[in-house]
Amino acid sequence: ETGINGWLRYAALPSSVSWPSIPKHIVVLNTTKTSPVYTAGQELQRGIQSILGQGCHISNDKHEESIVVGTLDAYVAAYGKLNESVELKGDGYWLSTGSKTVILGQNERGALYGAFEYLSMLAQGHFSTVSYASSPDAPIRWVNQWDNLDGSIERGFGGASIFFANGTVVNDLTRVSEYARLLASVGINAVVVNNVNANATLLSPHNIDGLGRIADTMRPYGVQVGIALYFASPSSGVQGQANLTTFDPLDPSVVTWWSNVTEQIYERVPDMAGYLVKANSEGQPGPLTYNRTLAEGANLFAKALQPHGGIVMFRAFVYNQLNESDWKADRANAAVDFFKPLDGQFDDNVVVQIKYGPIDFQVREPASPLFANLYHTNTAIELQVSQEYLGQQTHLVYLPPLWDTILGFDMRVDNQTSLVHDIISGRTFDRPLGGYAAVVNVGTNQTWLGSHLSMANFYAYGRLAWNPAEDTTKIHEEWTRLTFGLDPQLVNTITNMALESWPAYENYSGNLGVQTLTDILYTHFGPNPQSQDNNGWGQWTRADHNTIGMDRTVSNGTGYAGTYPPEVAAIYENISTTPDNLLLWFHHVPYTQQLKSGKTVIQHFYDAHYSGAETAQTFATQWQTLASKIDTQRFNEQLCRLKYQAGHSLVWRDAICNFYHNVSGIADELNRVGNHPWRIEAESMTLKGYKQYTVSPFETASNYH
Numbered sequence: 290e291t292g293i294n295g296w297l298r299y300a301a302l303p304s305s306v307s308w309p310s311i312p313k314h315i316v317v318l319n320t321t322k323t324s325p326v327y328t329a330g331q332e333l334q335r336g337i338q339s340i341l342g343q344g345c346h347i348s349n350d351k352h353e354e355s356i357v358v359g360t361l362d363a364y365v366a367a368y369g370k371l372n373e374s375v376e377l378k379g380d381g382y383w384l385s386t387g388s389k390t391v392i393l394g395q396n397e398r399g400a401l402y403g404a405f406e407y408l409s410m411l412a413q414g415h416f417s418t419v420s421y422a423s424s425p426d427a428p429i430r431w432v433n434q435w436d437n438l439d440g441s442i443e444r445g446f447g448g449a450s451i452f453f454a455n456g457t458v459v460n461d462l463t464r465v466s467e468y469a470r471l472l473a474s475v476g477i478n479a480v481v482v483n484n485v486n487a488n489a490t491l492l493s494p495h496n497i498d499g500l501g502r503i504a505d506t507m508r509p510y511g512v513q514v515g516i517a518l519y520f521a522s523p524s525s526g527v528q529g530q531a532n533l534t535t536f537d538p539l540d541p542s543v544v545t546w547w548s549n550v551t552e553q554i555y556e557r558v559p560d561m562a563g564y565l566v567k568a569n570s571e572g573q574p575g576p577l578t579y580n581r582t583l584a585e586g587a588n589l590f591a592k593a594l595q596p597h598g599g600i601v602m603f604r605a606f607v608y609n610q611l612n613e614s615d616w617k618a619d620r621a622n623a624a625v626d627f628f629k630p631l632d633g634q635f636d637d638n639v640v641v642q643i644k645y646g647p648i649d650f651q652v653r654e655p656a657s658p659l660f661a662n663l664y665h666t667n668t669a670i671e672l673q674v675s676q677e678y679l680g681q682q683t684h685l686v687y688l689p690p691l692w693d694t695i696l697g698f699d700m701r702v703d704n705q706t707s708l709v710h711d712i713i714s715g716r717t718f719d720r721p722l723g724g725y726a727a728v729v730n731v732g733t734n735q736t737w738l739g740s741h742l743s744m745a746n747f748y749a750y751g752r753l754a755w756n757p758a759e760d761t762t763k764i765h766e767e768w769t770r771l772t773f774g775l776d777p778q779l780v781n782t783i784t785n786m787a788l789e790s791w792p793a794y795e796n797y798s799g800n801l802g803v804q805t806l807t808d809i810l811y812t813h814f815g816p817n818p819q820s821q822d823n824n825g826w827g828q829w830t831r832a833d834h835n836t837i838g839m840d841r842t843v844s845n846g847t848g849y850a851g852t853y854p855p856e857v858a859a860i861y862e863n864i865s866t867t868p869d870n871l872l873l874w875f876h877h878v879p880y881t882q883q884l885k886s887g888k889t890v891i892q893h894f895y896d897a898h899y900s901g902a903e904t905a906q907t908f909a910t911q912w913q914t915l916a917s918k919i920d921t922q923r924f925n926e927q928l929c930r931l932k933y934q935a936g937h938s939l940v941w942r943d944a945i946c947n948f949y950h951n952v953s954g955i956a957d958e959l960n961r962v963g964n965h966p967w968r969i970e971a972e973s974m975t976l977k978g979y980k981q982y983t984v985s986p987f988e989t990a991s992n993y994h
């Protein structure tokens with residue numbers, strides 16, 4: 290198997306599982322081929338055939354023993370009222386199984402979600418009768434692709450774009466349809482198809498037609514298309530559009546330009562989801578270029594979209610490069626600095642899309658304080674399924690436990706319980722819109738993400754966006770059953786590896802809240818601790834010979850701790866109440882500072898790096914115990930990655946330990962650092978087809994080479 294079907298393989302149930310009789314008729318309450326209800330019927334037929342080996346007949350005639358799928362309204366029109374009182378929110382479904390199985394959506398895609406849920410039960414061998422309603426926690430459940438029109442993908446680790454090549458939309462959209470199927474199966478309702486570092490040429494009439502073809506391909510799955518915009522498009526000379534001399538958001542000609550282009554898009558894509566905008570960030574133009582506020586910039590698009598029902602996802606990832614000699618400058622403060630004063634100034638169809646932490650998708654960050662500072666603004670969280678700083682899919686890192694630390698974090702707004710997931714769902718501040726976005730970056734590789742095991746992150750993202758309270762271990766078990774099989778040993782082993790993976794990665798990359806210590810300047814891969822300092826990106830360890838960590842207190846530091854509501858701010862302000870795993874995020878301390886565990890900071894560094902790398906050594910061997918239970922191709926491909934991770938975790942361990950050993954001059958109590966246990970030196974091997982060279986940064990090689 291290549292992995293192309295992800296968790297939708299519909300593998301035949303093993304002979305050890307027995308099941309009750311399943312209806313052989315599928316009644317589909319909408320036979321229009323572009324309808325998600327029609328898709329649901331097709332999917333049910335395909336799945337039941339494949340999982341149970343049972344053929345089903347699809348029709349819209351009534352049958353006593355049947356699976357009925359459609360919207361709740363269509364059902365009531367055809368069959369009369371349901372016996373139960375069913376309350377569904379937007380996109381929700383009702384599922385009731387038995388000799389008559391009923392799958393009803395609040396809308397068309399809700400019915401499709403219910404059908405996928407039913408098939409997931411069958412594929413996992415669950416046949417007990419159930420009757421329940423399920424509705425998503427939030428209306429916005431999007432993914433962002435960072436695809437460029439030339440077919441490359443920014444931070445994409447699974448091959449080239451499935452959407453674009455040579456400046457335009459590809460002809461063969463088969464993979465786009467398969468992607469929509471995966472997305473719908475976990476409740477994702479829209480995908481922004483192009484990079485946030487956007488290109489204006491997307492807006493040419495030819496490319497608008499291409500977007501139309503993408504939307505037509507995804508519509509049967511209930512997945513809407515959105516696009517990322519280049520703020521300066523009006524003056525970029527887009528072929529087929531007027532070319533202005535300005536992109537000032539308050540200039541009437543600019544306002545007209547955007548409303549014209551938006552109308553053209555809706556003519557071709559009547560259900561376009563909306564726009565995603567990265568402005569005044571990392572060199573991108575934006576409203577600040579004309580001394581207009583970010584809200585004025587966002588509202589420009591909101592007004593163009595409003596008549597069509599579209600929404601603007603406006604990114605809070607706005608920051609200026611900082612001057613490192615200014616020790617009070619702190620990039621972590623940027624989002625609150627920029628957006629808090631604008632609270633209440635955004636139109637109702639604007640959603641501020643906030644990365645989960647204040648910096649940038651690091652292995653450990655506190656929850657972004659911006660979530661707690663916008664009372665009158667819709668918000669969404671931005672997660673990253675692409676493991677940009679987290680091993681780029683060559684390392685196994687199961688991310689949901691990390692996301693959980695943010696989604697379940699209590700901000701104590703106005704001294705009340707206010708979990709991040711309640712803020713983004715709109716509950717806390719009574720907002721009409723909100724939800725989730727994740728950078729996913731699938732590519733043409735048959736595995737989608739480059740690694741079979743990374744697909745668990747994609748799957749779990751959808752499940753959590755639907756229900757953030759769901760247990761992340763259970764989600765992983767479910768994914769494993771669907772992806773690899775029902776054998777309990779297999780499910781336990783892979784889930785165990787997954788649960789160990791984020792703590793291990795944090796341990797061998799960067800712990801105590803010091804961030805990943807990964808190369809920050811360009812690749813974002815592999816250790817490069819010194820690149821964390823002396824750069825304008827503001828991800829600083831502030832390490833010197835005696836001390837380490839960034840003082841973000843109000844009393845002595847950058848003031849960042851004070852951007853949280855008072856109860857949380859008080860916790861982070863003090864070393865004694867700051868959790869160890871964020872100590873160096875908030876405080877600048879001596880290497881000899883004692884942690885709550887009783888260890889010193891530096892000894893914890895050494896121990897954690899050794900222990901993380903040691904755990905990583907076990908992944909390949911745990912995987913190998915499953916050799917007879919997994920098909921050869923997927924087994925071997927994953928094994929290769931896990932072996933790579935085992936080796937690379939040692940590179941990480943030694944690079945970081947050596948670096949801080951050199952800087953601090955403090956010995957490892959266990960005398961391991963510098964001795965490189967388990968490591969096979971390249972210099973002591975016979976090099977065939979390899980040559981020696983000097984490695985940069987030098988810490989990544991034990992002997993500079």
Ligand code: BDP
Binds near residue numbers: 606
């Ligand atoms: C950073 C990525 C960069 C993105 C940026 C963003 O390295 O490629 O353009 O985030 O989110 O993490 O805009």
